Amino acid sequence: MSNKPNAREAIVDTASRLFFTQGYHATGLSQIIKDSDSPKGSLYYYFPHGKEELALTCIHKTSEIVVRQLKQYVEKDVAVEQAVQDFILQMVRDAEESDYKGMVPFSFWVAVETSCISEELRKACQAVFKDWQDVILQRLLEEGTDAELAADKASVVVSLFEGALLQTLTCRSTGPLLAAARMIPGLLG
Structure with a gap:
């Protein structure tokens, strides 16, 4: 799991961009992980409640x-x-x-x-x-x-x-x- 200080920021920035351009339903967590260059563990570490918690952020x-x-x-x-x-x-x-x-x-x-x-x-x-x-x-x-x-x-x-x-x-x-x-x-x- 990546605990780099910017991993959370990369996930949020990527998710924001994808939610804005594709929509909430069309954006999957796998795509967010891939496009943010973050390990899966980082996403769940920072957003243990998943996609909705990430969307709120x-x-x-x-x-x-x-x-x-x-x-x-x-x-x-x-x-x-x-x-x-x-x-x-x-x-x-x-x-x-x-x-x-x-x-x-x-x-x-x-x-x-x-x-x-x-x-x-x-x-x-x-x-x-x-x-x-x-x-x-x-x-x-x-x-x-x-x-x-x-x-x-x-x-x-x-x-x-x-x-x-x-x-x-x-x-x-x-x-x-x-x-x-x-x-x-x-x-x-």
Whole structure:
């Protein structure tokens, strides 16, 4: 069994990529082990409860990454609508630079596919969207927006950028993300 410090990380990175590109059901543990170059024992050492536990780890990791990126924009000394536009425009650059590969909307595999598998995965997905919304909500509250309206706006913004990313990848065009960015001032202003 490999206890290299990066074995767990390699397994999580590989599983995230495979879950995102193939889906939860189409990704087997054997493929994760093979593609991560990890011994079978490492996977079960780090994830004794198997695929669902690994998926939960991937869900949490993805959420942390997006929250960190979103906070980098929202914590800048600009209005929230500018911060969210800049965040979406970064998605545009990422889509172009990756030739529309390797970017999968969180809702595509996680919320749609895995939330039907178990209540634990559904709750994890729910928490992810709440965490993302909370970043925007907090900033709206700081700018004086009413709490209920701020919560609604944060929910719509997350739905907007997730949906626009899905359309961007499907159409292989940055148009939907660019349209979403243009709509942000109307939604948040």
